[in-house]
Amino acid sequence: MHPHSSTASPDDPYRVMVVDDSAVIRGLLTRALEGDPDLRVVASVGDGQMAVNALQRQAVDVIVLDIEMPVMDGLTAIPKLIAIDPAVKIIMASTLTQRGAEISIKALQAGAADYVAKPTSTRELGAADQFKRDLAAKVKVLAASARRAGSRNRPGVRADRPVVAPAIRKPAVPAPVTLRPMPPLFHPDVIAIGSSTGGPQALFEVLSHLKDGPIQPILVTQHMPATFTTILAEHITRQCGIPCAEAKDGEPLTGRRIYLAPGDFHMVLVQRGASVTLSVNKEPPENFCRPSVDPMMRSIARIYGRRTLSVILTGMGQDGMRGCTEIAEAGGMVVAQDEPTSVVWGMPGAVAHAGIANAVLPLKEIGPAIRRFSTRTAA
Structure with a gap:
């Protein structure tokens, strides 16, 4: 040893x-x-x-x-x-x-x-x-x-003597998570995803299930600096088969596309008459982040309300929890990634423990769930 x-x-x-x-x-x-x-x-x-x-x-x-x-x-x-x-x-x-x-x-x-x-x-x-x-x-x-x-496979550590986690440990009895009931006959008009640490890998997994699927626009805020979001959009387009680009100010929202919040800008939706357009701004960071998930979710809640399907993936902190609360209060659907499949269960954990999630799912089940809800016939 x-x-x-x-x-x-x-x-x-x-x-x-x-x-x-x-x-x-x-x-x-x-x-x-x-x-x-x-x-x-x-x-x-x-x-x-x-x-x-x-x-x-x-x-x-x-x-x-x-x-x-x-x-x-x-x-x-x-x-x-x-x-x-x-x-x-x-x-x-x-x-x-x-x-x-x-x-x-x-x-x-x-x-x-x-x-x-x-x-x-x-x-x-x-x-x-x-x-x-x-x-x-x-x-x-x-x-x-x-x-x-777990550290059972670490060098020099016997299987019967794992490294013990230090102060920040998973509690012996996890805090219970209360789920909201599924909305009846739910069919969204927009899909919104927030992610941070571990997010790019999670996004590739989730979005890969949506090629030739949802016709709804998909909005994504991933905590990343400028340049990085440009490259991430290119990778999503190549790997997931859905056109993805950084949002441009004043751009109309259309279906079968992924809009990514550009680094150092918040991305929000604005209603102008019957049309919905994208707006990017440099308002102060929220949750120490710009882009931040909360402004995006709040703007979507105001326009789409109960016709929103929101997803919070792996990430540090609690960005997205307040915005998703507004979506939940409007009757929309909130899905959070579960703890075992998250790199960090901060953002999705905050949503789960706030009692606003309709479902807490392993990463590999989130893409199929989005596809199922977004492709079924509207009520």
């Missing part, structure tokens, strides 16, 4: 590996993470192959992984790391460039849980307090999720 792995007490810090070919960046990331008492950097290495070797030697909860490195890059390393420890969570450190966005989306498809937009210089990183706070917050939430997912 290897010296680093043993049963962790509830007070043990989460274990992080930092992987970057720049020793300076590794040092800055390590200091940023270890500034939080709940985090401990247990390995700091310079390429993907070294990360694979390190993970074989010791248990890690989260890996912060650079994309472009010598010997083995981040994209190549992801499946190898997950094969060693399926519970480990990987955060890609990416630049806010088109190339960085393209590779990050591929990394998420390959199994990375999330990404952070890495400052482009060491001076910028040293001064980037917001980046450090965001990174630490993401690492803690994903580390808690990794420990809940």
